[in-house]
Amino acid sequence: MSEQNNKERTLIILKPDAIQRKLVGKIITRLEDKGFKIVGLKMIHMTQELAKKHYEAHINKPFFDSLLNFISSTPVIVMVLEGVDVVNQIRKLVGATDCKKADVGTIRFDFGLSIQNNLIHASETVNDANREISIFFNQNELFDYKLLLDEIIS
Numbered sequence: 001m002s003e004q005n006n007k008e009r010t011l012i013i014l015k016p017d018a019i020q021r022k023l024v025g026k027i028i029t030r031l032e033d034k035g036f037k038i039v040g041l042k043m044i045h046m047t048q049e050l051a052k053k054h055y056e057a058h059i060n061k062p063f064f065d066s067l068l069n070f071i072s073s074t075p076v077i078v079m080v081l082e083g084v085d086v087v088n089q090i091r092k093l094v095g096a097t098d099c100k101k102a103d104v105g106t107i108r109f110d111f112g113l114s115i116q117n118n119l120i121h122a123s124e125t126v127n128d129a130n131r132e133i134s135i136f137f138n139q140n141e142l143f144d145y146k147l148l149l150d151e152i153i154s
């Protein structure tokens with residue numbers, strides 16, 4: 001990224017089905033291949049408290065209890081990616097929530113099995129991203145560094 005003020009970040013969660021099916025490496029490769037920079041990454045246990053904060057918009061949905069059980073069933077990997085228009089670009093790469101409706105070539109089309117077991121969460125908007133990143137990462141867990149690619153991405 002050439003302009004400091006272009007800097008946008010998004011939160012990614014690799015969910016329990018990605019862990020169980022050993023798809024973590026493949027999915028991270030797809031994100032890196034697109035040219036985005038990893039600025040934070042760790043494995044955590046998604047406690048009910050964290051899940052309720054992260055998924056607060058879904059608390060009253062009929063699938064919420066099932067989602068809570070699913071998302072806390074194994075550790076998950078949380079990542080922050082940075083890049084130009086990263087929120088929208090990653091959502092396109094990830095595909096529709098329901099894997100059956102995801103476009104061909106998206107991560108969810110290629111690997112996902114259902115609407116719940118959709119492998120990966122990616123923030124929907126820049127505001128959501130900022131809120132979600134602050135739930136999972138302290139400032140000192142996020143890194144500011146230069147990639148050679150930064151100069152040619154616009």
Ligand code: CMP
Binds near residue numbers: 058117118120121122
């Ligand atoms: P995500 O993009 O992380 O946002 C909310 C999550 O809830 C979603 O991916 C799915 O994992 C899950 N989800 C959304 N809709 C449904 C549904 N109808 N039934 C079960 N799980 C759902």
